[in-house]
Every structure is written in structure tokens, then in C-alpha cells.
Amino acid sequence: MSNGTAPFHAFLASGPREVAAHWVTATDGVRLRAVHWNRSATRGTVLLFTGRTEYAEKYGRLSAGLGRLGYAVVTVDWRGQGLSDRVRSDRALGHVDKFTDYQLDVAAMVAHARDLSLPQPWFMLAHSMGGAIGLRALIQGLEVRAAVFSAPMWGIQMASALKPVAWSVSEMGRQLGLGHLLTPGQEPFCYVTRCDFSDNTLTSDRETFEWLRSQVTAEPDLALGGPSLHWLNEALREMWRLMSARLPPTPALVLLGTEEAIVDPARIRRRVATWARARLLTIPTARHELLMETPAIQSRVLREITAHFDEHGNPSAVP
Numbered sequence: 001m002s003n004g005t006a007p008f009h010a011f012l013a014s015g016p017r018e019v020a021a022h023w024v025t026a027t028d029g030v031r032l033r034a035v036h037w038n039r040s041a042t043r044g045t046v047l048l049f050t051g052r053t054e055y056a057e058k059y060g061r062l063s064a065g066l067g068r069l070g071y072a073v074v075t076v077d078w079r080g081q082g083l084s085d086r087v088r089s090d091r092a093l094g095h096v097d098k099f100t101d102y103q104l105d106v107a108a109m110v111a112h113a114r115d116l117s118l119p120q121p122w123f124m125l126a127h128s129m130g131g132a133i134g135l136r137a138l139i140q141g142l143e144v145r146a147a148v149f150s151a152p153m154w155g156i157q158m159a160s161a162l163k164p165v166a167w168s169v170s171e172m173g174r175q176l177g178l179g180h181l182l183t184p185g186q187e188p189f190c191y192v193t194r195c196d197f198s199d200n201t202l203t204s205d206r207e208t209f210e211w212l213r214s215q216v217t218a219e220p221d222l223a224l225g226g227p228s229l230h231w232l233n234e235a236l237r238e239m240w241r242l243m244s245a246r247l248p249p250t251p252a253l254v255l256l257g258t259e260e261a262i263v264d265p266a267r268i269r270r271r272v273a274t275w276a277r278a279r280l281l282t283i284p285t286a287r288h289e290l291l292m293e294t295p296a297i298q299s300r301v302l303r304e305i306t307a308h309f310d311e312h313g314n315p316s317a318v319p
Contacts, residue, residue, distance in 0.1 A: 006033045007083065008056065009222075012215045015060025016067045024076070024112045026104040032084040034112045036074040037063040043070030044313055045118040047109065047144065049130030049137075050075060051153070052094060053190065053224040055082030057215055062291050065298075069306050072118050076109045078102055078133070081224045088180055092188040092225035095180065099234040102133045103140065110142070121145040123309045124250075127291060128263060129153045132238055138248040146312035148305050149254045150290045155239055155267025157260075174233050186226025190216045193223070201261040203287055205294040212292070243271060252278040253308040255301060257286030257293075 008021035021035045035056035046066055048059060055077050063073040077084040080096050084105075087095045096102065113122070124147040126134030131152020138147060169184065187194060192213045197206050216223040227235070254272050256265055272280040281304060286293050290301050 003031070006035075008033075008035060009215075009219055010060075012218055013057040013060025014211075015057075015063045018067070019060075019063075021056070022112065024108045026079070026108045028101070028104055030079045030085045030087075030101075030104070032079060032105055032108055033077045033082060034074065034109060035076075036072065036113070036116060036118065038067035038072040039116065039118065041067060041070050041072040041119055043119070044121045044123060044145070044309065045072040045074060045113060046123050046125050046309075047113065048073055048075035049106075049124065049126035049134040050078065051128030051130050052078075052227070053081060054127075054130075055222045057219075057222065058212065059291075062302075065302050066306075069302070071123075071306075071309070074109060074113045074116075074118060076105055076112075078105050078129075082222060088228070090188075091221070092223070093180070093182060094224050094227040095231050096234060097230075099132075099238040100136070103136060106133065106137045106142065121313050123147065123313070125305065126150065126152065128288065129235075131263075132235070132242060135242055135245075136238070138250050139245055141248075144250060146309055147250050147252045148308055149252060150301075151256060151260055151263050151288050152254065152268060153235070153239065153263050154242055154271050155264030156235070157262060157264050169229065171233055174230055181229050182225070183227050183229050183232050188225035190223035190225060192216060201287055202289045203292050203294075204259070204285065205292070205297075208289075208292045208294075239267070243267065247271075247275045247278075249277060251308070251312045253304065254278055254280045255283060255290050255304065256280060257283050257288065257290055259285060259287045262288045 003023040003025055006021040006023045016037045019037045024032050024034045056075055066073055080087045122144045124134055124144045127150040131149045197209045203209050256268055272278045286297050
């Protein structure tokens with residue numbers, strides 16, 4: 001049940017006019033911002049699982065594209081980011097008490113979508129960290145006709161020598177009560193505001209990069225810096241669990257750019273290889289933000305997403 005209207009910066013989102021934002025509350029009392037677009041769509045609803053640091057306005061353009069193809073979209077700002085409640089008093093710090101807490105946010109989003117009677121069938125589109133949250137949700141029985149994963153965070157890219165360091169440092173911070181501290185090597189500032197386009201690992205499209213930067217510059221409350229030691233430890237534990245989890249029967253399309261430099265392509269390939277109903281599609285020249293790449297890449301990705309949804313969207317498809 002929504003708890004009233006929430007703010008939404010439509011002028012930054014460049015999305016559909018048919019949009020509304022509400023406050024919803026997770027079962028543990030955390031207040032989340034939920035946003036939905038294209039409520040009058042006729043081909044179904046996309047449950048959008050965003051990545052770490054992200055917020056609803058970032059997906060305005062994508063929601064416009066999905067809307068033109070007949071799909072409604074609903075999302076929440078995960079706890080600790082966007083305009084949802086931050087878990088720590090330091091708004092710049094990416095933190096969560098338990099990675100499984102994100103499943104409470106999923107439940108709140110699904111309940112809100114039901115309250116709105118958003119059109120059936122329902123699908124999942126999950127990016128980066130949302131890919132870890134989304135896979136866990138499917139394993140726990142989230143009912144969608146099909147799922148698409150964009151550069152899912154089933155592993156994080158780092159040099160082999162650094163992997164045991166990441167585990168040991170994050171675990172030590174947790175044990176010593178220092179888990180609230182920023183992970184070493186990270187910054188308390190939003191990535192797109194401290195990185196030049198020429199060095200960024202998100203997108204090869206300059207206009208998109210500048211658009212993303214303009215959003216958090218205009219509304220700093222949307223921005224998020226680096227993760228806490230505790231978040232890193234929780235994420236590492238969840239990714240390790242997901243690699244050995246029993247996979248769901250949901251038909252899945254997994255998109256991966258050839259220029260991926262944030263999540264671990266090898267872990268993604270290994271997980272897809274053991275998922276009977278999953279298919280991996282590699283997108284040439286694309287970086288991490290497959291949904292926000294050059295116009296040509298965006299067009300192809302949108303075609304692949306909707307083709308996958310169309311294939312599995314009829315009532316006789318296995319949920």
C-alpha cells in the first residue's frame with residue numbers, strides 16, 4: 001500500500017508523461033520510493049531491478065522506449081540509494097545491513113504493482129546489482145514470465161591477487177565493528193561526477209554520459225558514493241551463494257558487453273552455462289551500461305529484450 005505521493009524529477013528523466021511516484025514501506029519499516037510509467041500499456045509490465053547507485057530518473061528514457069512498445073514499467077529506489085531511506089546517516093555511503101534486505105524491497109515493489117493493477121503478464125529486467133537481487137528473487141519464487149539480465153553482478157571484476165584481500169579486509173572490518181567505513185580505494189562521490197568521459201567504464205556514448213552527470217549535478221540527493229566495507233562483504237557472500245544456488249525455471253536472457261569492466265564476465269558465463277533456460281548474448285563494443293549505450297546499441301538491446309518477452313509472454317508460457 002502506498003503512503004502518498006513521492007517526488008519525481010520529470011525534467012531530468014526525459015521519460016513518458018504517464019508517470020507517478022509514491023512512497024511505499026517495506027515490512028521492516030524502511031521507506032522506499034516507487035515509480036511507475038505507462039500504466040495504460042497493453043503488453044505487460046516490466047519489473048525494473050536497478051543497479052547500485054541508481055535511481056528511477058535514470059531509467060526515464062528506457063521507460064519511454066518500453067512504453068512505445070506497449071510495456072508498463074515499475075521500479076523502486078533500493079534502500080540506501082536514490083530517494084529511499086538511507087541506511088546510514090552519511091548519504092554518500094552505499095550501505096545495507098544484509099544483502100537479503102533487498103528482498104524486502106522487492107516484495108514492496110511487487111505489492112505496489114499489484115495495488116496498481118499493472119497490466120499482465122509481468123517480466124523482469126535487472127541491471128548489475130539488480131541482477132544479483134533479481135536472481136535471488138527468482139530463486140525465492142518471484143513469478144514473472146521471463147527475465148532479462150543486463151551485466152548482472154554475479155561477480156565483481158578484480159585482479160586475482162586482490163580477491164582474497166577484498167574478502168579479508170571486508171570481513172575484518174565487519175568483525176571489528178568498522179563495516180560502516182568506506183571500502184579502501186573508493187570515493188565518497190558519485191562516479192560520473194569524478195570521472196572524465198574518456199576514462200569511464202559505463203558507456204561509450206558521450207551524450208548519455210553527460211546526461212547522467214547532469215542528473216546528479218542538478219539533484220545531489222540522488223547521488224551515491226562508494227560502498228561500505230560491510231556492503232562489500234555482504235555482496236561477496238551473496239555472489240558466492242548465487243554461484244551454487246539451484247536455478248529457477250524462468251526463461252532468461254543475459255546480456256553482456258564485450259567491453260565490460262565492472263562485473264565478472266567469467267562468472268556470468270559459468271552461471272549461464274548451468275542454467276537450462278538461460279541464453280547469453282554478447283553485445284560488441286558495449287560497456288557496462290548496456291541499457292544506456294550508443295543509440296545503435298540501445299536499439300539492438302531493446303529489440304532483444306522485447307523479443308524475449310514476446311516469446312514467453314503468452315499465457316501458456318512456463319512462468
